[in-house]
Amino acid sequence: MSNIREVSQLAGVSTATVSRALRNPELVSKESRRKVMEAVERLNYRPNMLARNFRSERSYSLVILTPSIASPFYSRVIRGVELAAQNRGYSVLLGDTRDSLRREDEYIELVETRLADGIIQFRPSESNSRIARRTNFPIVYACGCADTALPSVRIDNIEAARAVVNYFLSLGHRRIAVICGPPENPHSIDRLAGYRRALQDADIAEDPDLIVHADDYSMQSGVKAGTRIAELHDSPTALFCMNDEIAIGAIQSIKRAGISVPGDMSVAGFDNIDFARHYDPPLTTIDQPSDEIGQMACNMLIDQIEERGVSQNNVILDYDLIVRASTGPAP
Amino acid sequence: MSNIREVSQLAGVSTATVSRALRNPELVSKESRRKVMEAVERLNYRPNMLARNFRSERSYSLVILTPSIASPFYSRVIRGVELAAQNRGYSVLLGDTRDSLRREDEYIELVETRLADGIIQFRPSESNSRIARRTNFPIVYACGCADTALPSVRIDNIEAARAVVNYFLSLGHRRIAVICGPPENPHSIDRLAGYRRALQDADIAEDPDLIVHADDYSMQSGVKAGTRIAELHDSPTALFCMNDEIAIGAIQSIKRAGISVPGDMSVAGFDNIDFARHYDPPLTTIDQPSDEIGQMACNMLIDQIEERGVSQNNVILDYDLIVRASTGPAP
DNA sequence: CTGAAAGCGCTTACAG
DNA sequence: CTGAAAGCGCTTACAG
Numbered sequence: 001m002s003n004i005r006e007v008s009q010l011a012g013v014s015t016a017t018v019s020r021a022l023r024n025p026e027l028v029s030k031e032s033r034r035k036v037m038e039a040v041e042r043l044n045y046r047p048n049m050l051a052r053n054f055r056s057e058r059s060y061s062l063v064i065l066t067p068s069i070a071s072p073f074y075s076r077v078i079r080g081v082e083l084a085a086q087n088r089g090y091s092v093l094l095g096d097t098r099d100s101l102r103r104e105d106e107y108i109e110l111v112e113t114r115l116a117d118g119i120i121q122f123r124p125s126e127s128n129s130r131i132a133r134r135t136n137f138p139i140v141y142a143c144g145c146a147d148t149a150l151p152s153v154r155i156d157n158i159e160a161a162r163a164v165v166n167y168f169l170s171l172g173h174r175r176i177a178v179i180c181g182p183p184e185n186p187h188s189i190d191r192l193a194g195y196r197r198a199l200q201d202a203d204i205a206e207d208p209d210l211i212v213h214a215d216d217y218s219m220q221s222g223v224k225a226g227t228r229i230a231e232l233h234d235s236p237t238a239l240f241c242m243n244d245e246i247a248i249g250a251i252q253s254i255k256r257a258g259i260s261v262p263g264d265m266s267v268a269g270f271d272n273i274d275f276a277r278h279y280d281p282p283l284t285t286i287d288q289p290s291d292e293i294g295q296m297a298c299n300m301l302i303d304q305i306e307e308r309g310v311s312q313n314n315v316i317l318d319y320d321l322i323v324r325a326s327t328g329p330a331p
Numbered sequence: 332m333s334n335i336r337e338v339s340q341l342a343g344v345s346t347a348t349v350s351r352a353l354r355n356p357e358l359v360s361k362e363s364r365r366k367v368m369e370a371v372e373r374l375n376y377r378p379n380m381l382a383r384n385f386r387s388e389r390s391y392s393l394v395i396l397t398p399s400i401a402s403p404f405y406s407r408v409i410r411g412v413e414l415a416a417q418n419r420g421y422s423v424l425l426g427d428t429r430d431s432l433r434r435e436d437e438y439i440e441l442v443e444t445r446l447a448d449g450i451i452q453f454r455p456s457e458s459n460s461r462i463a464r465r466t467n468f469p470i471v472y473a474c475g476c477a478d479t480a481l482p483s484v485r486i487d488n489i490e491a492a493r494a495v496v497n498y499f500l501s502l503g504h505r506r507i508a509v510i511c512g513p514p515e516n517p518h519s520i521d522r523l524a525g526y527r528r529a530l531q532d533a534d535i536a537e538d539p540d541l542i543v544h545a546d547d548y549s550m551q552s553g554v555k556a557g558t559r560i561a562e563l564h565d566s567p568t569a570l571f572c573m574n575d576e577i578a579i580g581a582i583q584s585i586k587r588a589g590i591s592v593p594g595d596m597s598v599a600g601f602d603n604i605d606f607a608r609h610y611d612p613p614l615t616t617i618d619q620p621s622d623e624i625g626q627m628a629c630n631m632l633i634d635q636i637e638e639r640g641v642s643q644n645n646v647i648l649d650y651d652l653i654v655r656a657s658t659g660p661a662p
Numbered sequence: 663c664t665g666a667a668a669g670c671g672c673t674t675a676c677a678g
Numbered sequence: 679c680t681g682a683a684a685g686c687g688c689t690t691a692c693a694g
Contacts, residue, residue: 014665049444051687054385075401094423113380280611345681382671
């Protein structure tokens with residue numbers, strides 16, 4: 001592998017000129033530039049980025065901290081991050097934490113040891129997080145909730161959940177159930193707040209039987225929670241699930257119990273994952289602008305890194321209620 | 332930020348001793364170790380990995396080259412890669428190529444400029460690839476086909492496809508259709524070969540009408556291809572789809588056309604993505620050991636990097652035929 | 663516009 | 679077991 005010295009010798013200039021010709025061509029005469037480029041070409045020289053990064057004290061990479069890369073929703077946000085990062089010359093390091101704080105800590109280490117310039121955090125909660133204690137590095141929260149003062153990009157979960165329930169109400173539903181994620185999960189808390197607000201505004205008393213918590217946001221948990229909904233004595237006519245996977249699992253249980261969707265019960269999800277429109281029935285859901293969230297979070301993070309100032313932006317993007325065949329008028 | 336010199340001064344030893352105490356503690360006396368650790372603790376010293384990597388000419392990171400991270404199957408393989416990488420002290424750089432050769436090239440640059448030590452390639456075909464021309468860096472193909480001489484981890488696609496068709500035959504089906512991916516796609520080629528072999532062995536003449544090519548491996552393309560299957564004059568009683576997304580899209584079209592699955596037509600997929608078991612009907616499919624493929628590919632790559640020898644291993648893992656409710660006896 | 667030179671923070675052969 | 683010293687390949691203030 002050739003280095004900058006060999007290039008400078010072949011080109012008959014100093015290493016400084018080679019460096020300038022490569023990084024800041026405008027600082028160098030046309031003639032020098034030509035000689036350097038020719039030498040680079042002949043030697044098939046590729047700069048050693050390990051040296052460059054070390055010298056410039058920048059890794060030009062970002063860590064994505066996510067509970068699971070294998071989530072249909074998050075993986076789309078990650079694509080957005082990655083696109084924006086590549087456009088600005090940054091690489092993306094995958095930090096699949098598998099919900100383990102130890103693993104998360106290991107990825108935060110990457111920033112502390114300079115292997116990454118900043119973090120995009122998908123986990124909505126700051127509690128127990130090492131990040132909560134040491135926020136002296138660039139970070140942006142993506143897809144989070146209102147509970148962070150740090151820069152973030154997200155939708156308004158309370159309003160979006162409220163929109164779903166209001167839509168049910170407009171169809172004449174009065175007994176509306178909800179399947180949340182885990183009780184302490186910030187998304188669950190916000191979306192449940194939206195559910196409650198909509199019911200209150202419609203003067204409908206809350207029925208604790210209609211509020212079910214799933215163990216997590218998986219289809220499997222949706223199956224389990226859906227079974228409980230299907231077994232209710234006084235059956236609801238509508239069901240709001242806090243993500244599409246839970247909705248899909250729940251519908252499976254509900255159909256299996258002989259309840260038709262949406263004939264007997266309307267079901268809505270959240271996120272608008274690719275599968276939503278291909279399920280049977282196609283799923284009414286909240287569309288989050290996943291790509292845009294990812295790109296914006298990434299650009300905000302890089303701005304933060306490059307200007308070395310901490311912006312306190314909390315960007316709230318629009319969601320869309322997508323109506324499909326899984327919901328209909330109250331029976 | 333403190334550096335190694337400050338630590339050495341506080342500990343009263345040389346920087347060499349600090350370095351050794353941190354990387355090869357066994358080379359250093361217990362007493363020195365203690366002093367160093369104490370100083371590290373007091374200064375909250377974190378080694379500058381940018382310097383360490385530069386010095387040791389290693390980035391300790393790998394690039395994953397994938398057409399899309401937002402694929403339910405690949406994202407699970409990626410999780411496996413990431414787990415194995417973290418266990419061995421490597422980071423994973425995301426190379427979502429979006430099927431663009433220009434983007435793929437930019438990621439290969441990372442290896443050429445030392446920012447990555449090797450590549451895990453998911454794209455099965457080598458044609459048009461820069462990799463095909465410059466294979467002088469560590470690389471492992473994951474989930475590929477038989478067409479590479481380079482190290483790889485995969486299942487036997489021909490045999491797996493054959494197993495699906497043989498299973499259809501055992502249920503009494505004789506008119507068996509197939510929806511492939513794009514014609515030039517290596518997975519399509521292999522799986523179609525398996526389909527053909529099974530039919531030949533059963534002395535069933537091939538009917539070109541029953542072989543349909545989808546534009547890609549998406550559900551949307553499955554919908555389109557499924558429509559063509561549903562419109563066939565002499566309807567098949569079984570349909571093999573080359574991945575689960577196509578199968579899901581196809582089933583949607585088929586059901587919409589009034590054909591019951593599996594009553595009138597059995598449908599099978601490939602990959603066993605999470606949604607397969609939650610679809611309606613739950614999907615018969617080929618389970619690929621995604622996590623194991625990812626971990627093994629990663630470990631093979633790191634072995635290659637660290638031993639600096641190119642192993643020519645082609646590892647072929649077992650698949651499983653998972654029978655669910657989307658398939659049944661021929662009508 | 664250009665070059666000589668210092669230096670980024672480590673690691674590692676070498677000598678003791 | 680330890681330290682002094684060289685050096686990895688760049689970048690960049692400095693002087694001209």
